[in-house]
Amino acid sequence: MSSAFLILTNRGPALAEPKAVDAKGSTRVLAASSLGGCLVFVNGAVVAVALAAIGGDMRLSPLGLQWVMNAELLPLAAMTLVAGALGDRFGQKRMFLAGIALYGLGTAAIGFAPSFAPLIGGRFLQGLGEAVILPNGLSAVGRAFPADKKARAVGIWSAAAAVASGAAPAIAGAILNHGSWRTIFLMLLPVVAGALAVGAMWIPEDARTGHARVDVGGAVLSIVGLGSMGAGLTSLTNGSAPILWVLITLIVGLGASAGLVVTQRRLGDKAMLPPSLFASRSVVGASLFTALLYGPFTVMLTLIPFVMIRGAHLSAQVVGLAFIPLQVLIMVVSPLAGMLCRRFGRRLPLFAGGAVVALGCIMALRIGPNATYWADILPSILLLALGMSLAIAPLATLVLTTVEPDRAGTAYGVNSAVSRAGALFAIALLGGVLQQDGPQLFSGFHMTMAVAAVACVLATLAVFIIEPGPHVDFIPRD
Numbered sequence: 001m002s003s004a005f006l007i008l009t010n011r012g013p014a015l016a017e018p019k020a021v022d023a024k025g026s027t028r029v030l031a032a033s034s035l036g037g038c039l040v041f042v043n044g045a046v047v048a049v050a051l052a053a054i055g056g057d058m059r060l061s062p063l064g065l066q067w068v069m070n071a072e073l074l075p076l077a078a079m080t081l082v083a084g085a086l087g088d089r090f091g092q093k094r095m096f097l098a099g100i101a102l103y104g105l106g107t108a109a110i111g112f113a114p115s116f117a118p119l120i121g122g123r124f125l126q127g128l129g130e131a132v133i134l135p136n137g138l139s140a141v142g143r144a145f146p147a148d149k150k151a152r153a154v155g156i157w158s159a160a161a162a163v164a165s166g167a168a169p170a171i172a173g174a175i176l177n178h179g180s181w182r183t184i185f186l187m188l189l190p191v192v193a194g195a196l197a198v199g200a201m202w203i204p205e206d207a208r209t210g211h212a213r214v215d216v217g218g219a220v221l222s223i224v225g226l227g228s229m230g231a232g233l234t235s236l237t238n239g240s241a242p243i244l245w246v247l248i249t250l251i252v253g254l255g256a257s258a259g260l261v262v263t264q265r266r267l268g269d270k271a272m273l274p275p276s277l278f279a280s281r282s283v284v285g286a287s288l289f290t291a292l293l294y295g296p297f298t299v300m301l302t303l304i305p306f307v308m309i310r311g312a313h314l315s316a317q318v319v320g321l322a323f324i325p326l327q328v329l330i331m332v333v334s335p336l337a338g339m340l341c342r343r344f345g346r347r348l349p350l351f352a353g354g355a356v357v358a359l360g361c362i363m364a365l366r367i368g369p370n371a372t373y374w375a376d377i378l379p380s381i382l383l384l385a386l387g388m389s390l391a392i393a394p395l396a397t398l399v400l401t402t403v404e405p406d407r408a409g410t411a412y413g414v415n416s417a418v419s420r421a422g423a424l425f426a427i428a429l430l431g432g433v434l435q436q437d438g439p440q441l442f443s444g445f446h447m448t449m450a451v452a453a454v455a456c457v458l459a460t461l462a463v464f465i466i467e468p469g470p471h472v473d474f475i476p477r478d
Helices: 003-009 012-016 026-058 062-090 092-111 116-144 147-178 181-186 189-202 216-238 243-270 275-279 281-310 316-322 324-344 347-366 373-402 405-428 438-465
Strands: none
Touching: 026 062, 026 092, 026 116, 026 147, 026 181, 026 189, 026 281, 026 316, 062 092, 062 116, 062 216, 062 405, 092 116, 092 181, 092 189, 116 147, 147 181, 147 316, 147 324, 216 243, 216 405, 243 275, 275 281, 275 405, 281 316, 281 347, 281 373, 281 405, 281 438, 316 373, 324 347, 324 373, 347 373, 347 438, 373 405
């Protein structure tokens, strides 16, 4: 998943955090949180560049390549909704450091993985750590700054993450040109050690709420449901498993999802997915828009580097530099989208964003065996970046302002989980493309881009479910 996307869609916990209790040492807290967050963004930025090299070195099937991506996305999607509650119950500092430790264990497992199973286990641990790092690190920032300085602090946090995620693919590409993909992950271990050290020293202890409810059952059901349906769809698109296995996994996934719905309704407002939240047209429309847009977005970010290396035979260095314009454009243009919202209301920027991403998918049809970066690939990336720039910030603000202030964090977490679930299912459907070579690779790629464009068009239609009205800027609570 795009690092720029993660940067912009994980700022809610800091902005929605109640008034800071003490501004002393706030700069150190911001630095510690930023360093931990950069680990997440660097990881997401380099894996797409290294995917082809990992597959070639470990002789992975298309099924294996899909799970290299989805083993991280699965815990991210399932645990996002309970990670904040874990911080409330056990302490945000403690959970932030635990997330970094899990991430470090996963990174070491990947760097030394002798086979497929340890590699996937490491990716799962990374995703689990990332799910805990982001909300608890940002909540620590929210506590450290008063309301009138939170936005600036989060802006600095985002800028640090943008620099890290922009530089990481270029560094990864240079390493791949001269060495092993394992080196990329092993070089992260000193950063992990540094993040643990500064987090332990600079983030103050926070009060724990021992009675804070953690919906463990909901988290388990969501992992089983998402994992089983993802496994079933992945096997189906690869033709790598008997049809009976596909049916069993899909049935288990649907059953777990149905169980999740029942348990969440029983728990009511204490659930990690409060049913009353979905009584709002705008929340439903925003969720549909998110799933339909971020699926194609993730597909493009995964397939374009893969096709550049395996199909067009461009160097890893070029691929590493290819998406820097996307990172820069999203970070520069997204803040300006607020002006469009204030002038045209809440729907138009989202509609325009989905339409421009659809054009980016269509422009990607030009990419072929003789593709060059400037003429064939960059136009698609620029359209993708412009479209997401128009959509991401207005979508986040819409989610935060549609519900009551005391439910903003929950609504934001739900929307983040939906985006990651959409990405997970999108990757699960790529088996037919990843197993191709030569002309067949581009044929499958073009078909996927056409389907992605249709999904983006459906996302623009989902905008009309959102209640019309003027844009409302989100103001952090005092």
